[in-house]
Amino acid sequence: MKEKRQDKQFVWNRKHLLSLRELSAEEITYILDTAKGFEEISTRSVKKAPPLRGKVVVNLFFEDSTRTRNSFTLAASRLSADVIEFTEKGSSVAKGETLLDTARNLEAMGVDIVVIRHSAGGAPKLLSRSIKACVVNAGDGFCEHPTQGLLDVHTIRKIKGSLKGLKIAIVGDISHSRVARSDMWAMTKLGAEVVFVGPPTLMPSQVGRLPVKVSYSLDDIIEKVDVINMLRIQFERLGGNPFPSVREYSHYFGLTVERMKRAKPDILVMHPGPINRGLEMESEVADGEHSVILEQVKNGLAVRMAVLFLVNQAAALGD
Amino acid sequence: MIKNGRVIDPANGVDKKCDVLIVDGKVAEVGKIKKPVGTVIDATGKLVTPGLIDIHVHFREPGDEEEETIASGSAAAVAAGFTSVVCMPNTNPPIENETDVEYIHRKGRQTRKTHVYTMGAITKGREGVELAEMGFMAEAGAVGFTDDGNGVQNPAVMLRALKYAAMFDKVIAQHCQDNSFAGSGVMNAGYYSTILGLPGMDALAEEAMLWRDIQLVKKTSVRYHAQHISTAGAVELIRAAKKSSLPVTCEVTPHHLLLTEEYCAEYDTNYKVSPPLRTAKDIEVLKGAIKEGLVDALVTDHAPHLQSEKELEFLAAPFGIASLECALGLYVKTLIEPGVLDWPGLIRLMTEGPAKVIGIDKGTLGKGKQGDVTIIDPDAKYKIDVNKFRSKSRNCPYNGWTVTGKVEKTIVGGEIRFSVNDL
Numbered sequence: 146m147k148e149k150r151q152d153k154q155f156v157w158n159r160k161h162l163l164s165l166r167e168l169s170a171e172e173i174t175y176i177l178d179t180a181k182g183f184e185e186i187s188t189r190s191v192k193k194a195p196p197l198r199g200k201v202v203v204n205l206f207f208e209d210s211t212r213t214r215n216s217f218t219l220a221a222s223r224l225s226a227d228v229i230e231f232t233e234k235g236s237s238v239a240k241g242e243t244l245l246d247t248a249r250n251l252e253a254m255g256v257d258i259v260v261i262r263h264s265a266g267g268a269p270k271l272l273s274r275s276i277k278a279c280v281v282n283a284g285d286g287f288c289e290h291p292t293q294g295l296l297d298v299h300t301i302r303k304i305k306g307s308l309k310g311l312k313i314a315i316v317g318d319i320s321h322s323r324v325a326r327s328d329m330w331a332m333t334k335l336g337a338e339v340v341f342v343g344p345p346t347l348m349p350s351q352v353g354r355l356p357v358k359v360s361y362s363l364d365d366i367i368e369k370v371d372v373i374n375m376l377r378i379q380f381e382r383l384g385g386n387p388f389p390s391v392r393e394y395s396h397y398f399g400l401t402v403e404r405m406k407r408a409k410p411d412i413l414v415m416h417p418g419p420i421n422r423g424l425e426m427e428s429e430v431a432d433g434e435h436s437v438i439l440e441q442v443k444n445g446l447a448v449r450m451a452v453l454f455l456v457n458q459a460a461a462l463g464d
Numbered sequence: 465m466i467k468n469g470r471v472i473d474p475a476n477g478v479d480k481k482c483d484v485l486i487v488d489g490k491v492a493e494v495g496k497i498k499k500p501v502g503t504v505i506d507a508t509g510k511l512v513t514p515g516l517i518d519i520h521v522h523f524r525e526p527g528d529e530e531e532e533t534i535a536s537g538s539a540a541a542v543a544a545g546f547t548s549v550v551c552m553p554n555t556n557p558p559i560e561n562e563t564d565v566e567y568i569h570r571k572g573r574q575t576r577k578t579h580v581y582t583m584g585a586i587t588k589g590r591e592g593v594e595l596a597e598m599g600f601m602a603e604a605g606a607v608g609f610t611d612d613g614n615g616v617q618n619p620a621v622m623l624r625a626l627k628y629a630a631m632f633d634k635v636i637a638q639h640c641q642d643n644s645f646a647g648s649g650v651m652n653a654g655y656y657s658t659i660l661g662l663p664g665m666d667a668l669a670e671e672a673m674l675w676r677d678i679q680l681v682k683k684t685s686v687r688y689h690a691q692h693i694s695t696a697g698a699v700e701l702i703r704a705a706k707k708s709s710l711p712v713t714c715e716v717t718p719h720h721l722l723l724t725e726e727y728c729a730e731y732d733t734n735y736k737v738s739p740p741l742r743t744a745k746d747i748e749v750l751k752g753a754i755k756e757g758l759v760d761a762l763v764t765d766h767a768p769h770l771q772s773e774k775e776l777e778f779l780a781a782p783f784g785i786a787s788l789e790c791a792l793g794l795y796v797k798t799l800i801e802p803g804v805l806d807w808p809g810l811i812r813l814m815t816e817g818p819a820k821v822i823g824i825d826k827g828t829l830g831k832g833k834q835g836d837v838t839i840i841d842p843d844a845k846y847k848i849d850v851n852k853f854r855s856k857s858r859n860c861p862y863n864g865w866t867v868t869g870k871v872e873k874t875i876v877g878g879e880i881r882f883s884v885n886d887l
Contacts, residue, residue: 166659199465247774265777267731275775286779288661323661349658350666 165330197226220449254255294327309336317376347385469507474812475828486835489878512859515836520763527556538577542882545871547836554613560602610637637689645669671697696749713760718794733781761818768857793867835878844870
């Protein structure tokens, strides 16, 4: 009996967090439970804990980011790590130094954890194959944004207790959204039913093979969902002219006060930020009683502390 | 004199155990030869075939000699049994006038390995706007024209190229890819591009351009060759074109017969290639097309790249697979072992077939033809090892694969230019 219980004891053994697609439900839940434990630190007067003391975390950001980068910086410092900010715009090719050369240089400085954001899907994976440090994906192209996915399910779980059986709509530019992908993996693994909502021109290739439902009508689904996550229209990623005008997009896919009247009374309204107010969401909704947007930001900190803590621990076990 | 081999010469309908006599660089006789003359090679248990021909290689010279040179590429070619290759003109600068064509030929002759032919660009700078000097290039010996790496996007420019080429009896070859559909894609558009978060190239990009070109061929009746077709839809278009007796030919690469989009799942850039790796269904249809006789040539599209370039992000790395040196074994694996083709069928698509596409008097062991011969051990099993490649590049996803069918000797113009014992 005793041995059996030991077998069941969960051990986190990933030294990288690259995607949620590759995680099991158990692993995701473990991160969320760990995050819960870290929330208390932020309520102390001295907001610090020692687990990463003496460790070096680098924020290697090749794309613009404010909240994710700051959130990682704050998470690392609350765990007492030293943080280097490395911000470089543009692709590695344009710059003349390759991603791997940059990473090897950082490694030579003794970096323990690399938090990377990059415009190319798979860049964190490439890095993880080539350096010894832990790699945490802070967003790669339109592949994944794992910590956003984690903080989204963490937020839902804290309020709703569990994701099992919940109906969740993710609305907007699905094809270029790493948030939609990470959310989809995390939410479906935890038992929720996900529906992607948006115009067909913003749905990814062979969306039918993903574990989600697809709808082209926000009006059809607004009454049915427990959670609605409104994606930001990423004008910088949109190629061509996937919808005729912002006005027409808002007409079909904007979350308006009018539409909210038909929603369930306990619906949660989410947004990964930054919001284009008046475009994907009216201000009254963004700031309204159902909005958990600032909760998401707060939970992001705890989740990122948990991730940094766990990958570092796995690296130590590996050594 | 090569004795006792199984001589396979599809162009002449030969498949029998006999001898081949080469005198003064030409085929003198195929049959039972009583009295041995000169050097005698015992080919017992081996296949003796016309020298293999690959009409789609990139030797990167001029411009990217650190990736490959005509010398290194040619050494790789003879080691793989190829006695003739056709270089693509997407060098730096591109091959777009007679001086460029002569440069490739001179380098090839100096290397003294394989016959080196080249195609010229259809348009200046391969930009798809103004026609390149096709006439002068044809006179200098270019065997055809292509902007390979790019498809000619503008239909009016393509029509003009086909019309103009009617003066020279040369083939116009096309890398079928409509950029308005393919966009910035780096792999096949589908489930895998979606979950990997990479921009996809829809099969439509290939099919739309091929469909368009076939309409243009109907108007001009100039020989047209669809390079490296990769989709089930493209096969359908080729079938219809051939049924209407249009002068349309096509080629297929080993990677489009062996690898699927799924191989990109780990972001390994050795699987980044254009046209992209497609689906199992496409492979099945391509094999069916080969069996049906719709495919004219097998080509490698040997596209060497530096390790440092292939170490980039999947989005940023260059397209291309270097597979010249293991081509034969790969074809055996994908075509002979599953019974799609027999040996004469395979050899036809590596000799007579490609020779006809580019209109050269090669690929046969007919009397008086050039003495280009490849001797193959059909049963030799070996493990592909990129570090043994004569090619300068290592971007080969087949490293470590075990394949059957190895080249023993390569004879070019009656001269032994490669022998497996030379190693």
